[in-house]
Amino acid sequence: MAEKVHRVVFQPDGRTLFVPDGQTLLDAARAAGIHMNAPCGGKGTCTGCRIIIPLSPPPPTETCLRELSGEEIRRNLRLACQTRVRGDLRVVIPEETRLGDQKILTDGVAREIALEPNVRKVAVHLPPPAVSDQRSDADRLIDGLAEKGIDGAHIDIRIARELPERLRALDFHPAAVVIGREVVYLDRPTAADACYGIAFDVGTTTLVGYLVDLVTGRLAAVASRGNPQAAYGDDVIARIEYCGRQAGGARTLNSLVVGALNEMVAECCRKAAVKASAVYEATVVGNSTMNHLLLRLPVDGIARAPFVAAAASAHTVSARDLGLRIHPRGRVYTAPLIASFVGADTVGVILATGMHESDRLRLAIDIGTNGEIVLGTRERLLACSTAAGPAFEGARIRYGMRAATGAIDRVDMDGERLVLHTIDEAPAVGLCGTGLIDAVAALVAAGVVTPSGMMRAAADVAKRTPALARRIQGADGETGFVLAAKGETLTGHPILLTQRDVREVQLAKGAMAAGVETLLAEFGAAASDIQEVLLAGAFGNYIRPDRALAIGLLPRVPLERVKFVGNAAGVGARMMLVNCGLRRAADDVARGVEHVELSQRPDFQPRFAEAMIFPPVTL
């Protein structure tokens, strides 16, 4: 019995798919590699996968009717995850639904570190065998490497099997590639200085790859892109749930991230004019879920109490095992994890900022879906993770979006006049995390939002700020504040900040602030004792610190103590690539950092409740 299929054309790029009868549009798009914004993972709750079916749209489902406005339904919007294909269709994917290129931070702190890579490529001149020198081929090579300062090299049986032929083909003058102590390949002597590594920061939202010349230590190229797993859920919990729900789900997510890493290998190699086969090692930092999905370790323990990872230590795996298309004999090093929600990315931040070697009390904050917080000195480091939620990444916010073209990323108030800035100065499409913080800070300062987070009614505001009051309106049963009117936007609908959006910001910033306060209490210090607040990660580095201080996202320290450290996790990955001694330091950090499990602390919830209040600050 033949399966019934329908023809579906995706606009604007015109890709045509044949889709089995009854499949959802989200699944069909995923299968074709078209990545839609679906933070909730397809459960119909995030409304990220809005699509338009211009002609003869199917009737809206219950979920569509609940989640979309009447106007949206009339404009033929549907949720792709809720729409099953029952006939031929043309589907328009709006820009904000499409997971596009985002503004990604690829630079970070740059510490001077010694060039001591784990990969060495050494040209050796070996004396050919003679009856007076009957050393085996393997011993001959090992002795030759020892003369070049590489002691105790080891030759695996697979290399040994091809060694005699290879050594003779190269006239006993190979450029030996040694990873750690393992001889992995014999290259031509003329290729002796083609020796590269790539450092990956594997984030829930964003992937960055840094190609490094391991002969000079120089950064050769950078590539980045969104994590295509985002189509299966915006946060790690949604992705873990997807793996539990869907047979082969973990394999799908693994393939997606490996595919994206391979694209970045290819892109970096193209930019630097290097062959992928000259890349012998990759280092990886990522949170525990990203780490486990990449390594094909089971993730279900991470999301379920008592929140236990399968294997937190560093791993060294063959590139072939992971499917990473560097040299097939290459290796992948994944840095160790601290806990289920404090991953190798945090280890990278600590290494990059040198917190584990510093006498000064410092606080590092990596704001993301999970905010990781580290506090301490060389004597004692504490870390925790707070479920800040994806608000700052645009999810669960009515007109939220990622930091892509058209996102409102800055909101200033000049009297009663709103001054908006959008990424690439394009017509506004939505509101990204920094714009969200700015907007809330501005509205709190203007008295439109109370310290407890309530958006005042237009009437209450009209007396003092009539122009702002006019922007307050009902929005599907709740109060909203119009940031951009429909005439000012690309999409033709207004962009509002709603009461619920403000609550999301309160939850997010409250979680972060309560986490910081709990660590301070555990450490026995006050906010004023913090000598540096280090803002790490893709998002933290675009925040305006004064606004973050204003809404209480950051602890109350003098503004000049707030420092940006860029993509410190990625810098940590690069450091471990360039200097393998730091991998031992990473082990020490991962073991030595005290993980504070917030859910276990009776003092966390009261702090959280209190931290949701906006501080009485004027801009």
Add this chain to the structure above:
Amino acid sequence: MAEKVHRVVFQPDGRTLFVPDGQTLLDAARAAGIHMNAPCGGKGTCTGCRIIIPLSPPPPTETCLRELSGEEIRRNLRLACQTRVRGDLRVVIPEETRLGDQKILTDGVAREIALEPNVRKVAVHLPPPAVSDQRSDADRLIDGLAEKGIDGAHIDIRIARELPERLRALDFHPAAVVIGREVVYLDRPTAADACYGIAFDVGTTTLVGYLVDLVTGRLAAVASRGNPQAAYGDDVIARIEYCGRQAGGARTLNSLVVGALNEMVAECCRKAAVKASAVYEATVVGNSTMNHLLLRLPVDGIARAPFVAAAASAHTVSARDLGLRIHPRGRVYTAPLIASFVGADTVGVILATGMHESDRLRLAIDIGTNGEIVLGTRERLLACSTAAGPAFEGARIRYGMRAATGAIDRVDMDGERLVLHTIDEAPAVGLCGTGLIDAVAALVAAGVVTPSGMMRAAADVAKRTPALARRIQGADGETGFVLAAKGETLTGHPILLTQRDVREVQLAKGAMAAGVETLLAEFGAAASDIQEVLLAGAFGNYIRPDRALAIGLLPRVPLERVKFVGNAAGVGARMMLVNCGLRRAADDVARGVEHVELSQRPDFQPRFAEAMIFPPVTL
């Protein structure tokens, strides 16, 4: 176009094969797993693969005419390697052609060694995870093992992937199998004491396997069989040549030996009522060619000047990689080699006899196709290999055979009366190595053979020993001495010792003796300084030392200094299984022993020529 095939019935067991037109009988038999004696590897020079074609035999080839006697041709004997199948045939394989079960030495010296196996199986009770104890599954297990005294255990990514499910299935109470520091498997706690290893002695001719209980150190079972590679050549040179000549030849030889090792695993497990999956490690000693064929390392460098092995060091390989059917996560350790013709078997002999720890000057001799000789003390050990040839294993001897049922293994002379003994006291079939030595010793003592090795004519002997003179007769153009008349043998043909056989013995014993003398000269010692002569190996242990001394195979020491050490190589393999610290000792031995390359010494040839002379000794 269909291939033309013929029906061939092999007697006595009646196996029927369909053989492609033109294939040789040797190849057809090999393909069917019928192993014939073919020391030369099928070149038509050893005449080991004599078969009988009772009805309508094909005309003899040139080679058959040259190598077989007129009488043999008339009796319808042919060489299987020279006989191409052109029609249906019935083929009788005489007992001496068939590679049967041989008398194999499985016992050896037994030194007391501490039980310190590389494999440990430890039942651990782990506390289940809790929010107050969020260690990863891997760390939890590693910590639990550390409490049991196994420090720094490592969990490979493949194990880690299944660890969460496995640990929970076993209620956090696994019996962890740790090889070295690698956790390789989690068994049920009730199976905690099912932990075995198997030690292999992989000889050119003979394979022996020893199953050892690694909890108690007790020997649980022994199995042995002939090396099925023998069908492709009786000595290592013939096998290496076969690999060079025949595409896929090395793979064939590898499969044969692995298949035989697997049979021995199964046999030992059956005898000891142990599951093969409870065997976690194998140790292997073997000469360099056997080692390389087993490990699938290229062998061509071994046989060709300057005689260089691919990789002489010890290797640890997964059982799965080698196809060895112990536990699929098990490991195979192959002991290191000293040189291309002084292999890991010699390392095993040294470890087993403790030569590397002894103050007394000792000589160890392992007589085989290649005789390995070790001389020295803890201060200095010298080793060499001599191409003794396969005479003592029955090859190149007119009526030679292996030490199997019906082989004449002892020859005594009572006046002029010959007293023969055969293995299993069966009717005589041929002459094995010990019988050969005895026969030569007796004929030299009786004056039938001169000190220079010439067999006297009957007329010259008739005066003093008329009964012996009657046994001297022409044999296809050379002189021969009838050991057993045709009425006394199973085959109906007489068993003769020919002039050429005596020359083969002279070459073999000359090579051994010259090797010993060269080592003595290198060491700066005389034969009389040797405090012990250790006879090792399958053959050495059946020799009668007085006869070996009589023909000059052994250096002239008092008889009581000659000791049998049994299958010392196999004992060495067992020791390395039971005590892994000895693997470091093996590395030291392999590196520390000075290999003396006889072909490079100008003093070797004159010594060799001199050593061919029989010493003037009477029994």
